[in-house]
Amino acid sequence: MTKVSMTIDGVRYDDDVEPRMLLVHYLREVAGRTGTPVGCDTTNCGACTVLLDGMSVKSCSVLAVQADGAEITTIQGLADGELHPLQRAFHEEHALQCGYCTPGMIMAAADLLRDNPHPTEQEVREGLEGNLCRCTGYQNIVRAVLRAAGPAGAAGQASTASEGAAS
Numbered sequence: 001m002t003k004v005s006m007t008i009d010g011v012r013y014d015d016d017v018e019p020r021m022l023l024v025h026y027l028r029e030v031a032g033r034t035g036t037p038v039g040c041d042t043t044n045c046g047a048c049t050v051l052l053d054g055m056s057v058k059s060c061s062v063l064a065v066q067a068d069g070a071e072i073t074t075i076q077g078l079a080d081g082e083l084h085p086l087q088r089a090f091h092e093e094h095a096l097q098c099g100y101c102t103p104g105m106i107m108a109a110a111d112l113l114r115d116n117p118h119p120t121e122q123e124v125r126e127g128l129e130g131n132l133c134r135c136t137g138y139q140n141i142v143r144a145v146l147r148a149a150g151p152a153g154a155a156g157q158a159s160t161a162s163e164g165a166a167s
């Protein structure tokens with residue numbers, strides 16, 4: 001067993017874990033952050049995306065021990081009293097069907113907007129290409145991210161609205 005310490009959604013955790021334990025399993029099974037789903041376990045779908053020291057990572061591709069000392073934000077820690085603008089935009093644009101991909105989409109989008117606050121539609125599609133929606137709800141997902149980005153992002157949407165899916 002190996003000792004790990006990390007902050008998850010503002011709460012400090014200290015635990016002994018097996019060195020092979022994946023971060024996503026630590027988040028769900030030890031820290032109780034079941035809002036972060038496992039969609040594939042093979043690093044393909046992006047459903048398990050969280051922020052690790054502010055950068056989006058697929059938490060099934062990171063060992064818990066690799067996150068030692070890190071600050072993790074999951075979908076459960078994104079809202080600050082009221083819905084995060086991305087959560088509100090996903091709601092307003094009906095950007096989910098089954099909702100399985102939604103936590104990962106929102107966390108990946110949060111990282112995307114941090115780097116590029118007003119992306120074009122194409123930039124949103126490229127930024128989310130590591131996240132799959134098995135319901136193929138990409139149009140509304142992209143629209144929601146552009147809505148959260150505000151008017152500059154919406155301008156990009158208008159110019160390329162007829163393009164295909166995010167990935």
Ligand code: FES
Pocket residue numbers: 037038039040041042043044045046047048049058059060061
């Ligand atoms: Fe991590 Fe699918 S569960 S990428």
Ligand code: FES
Pocket residue numbers: 095096097098099100101102132133134135136137
């Ligand atoms: Fe169903 Fe995305 S809403 S997988």
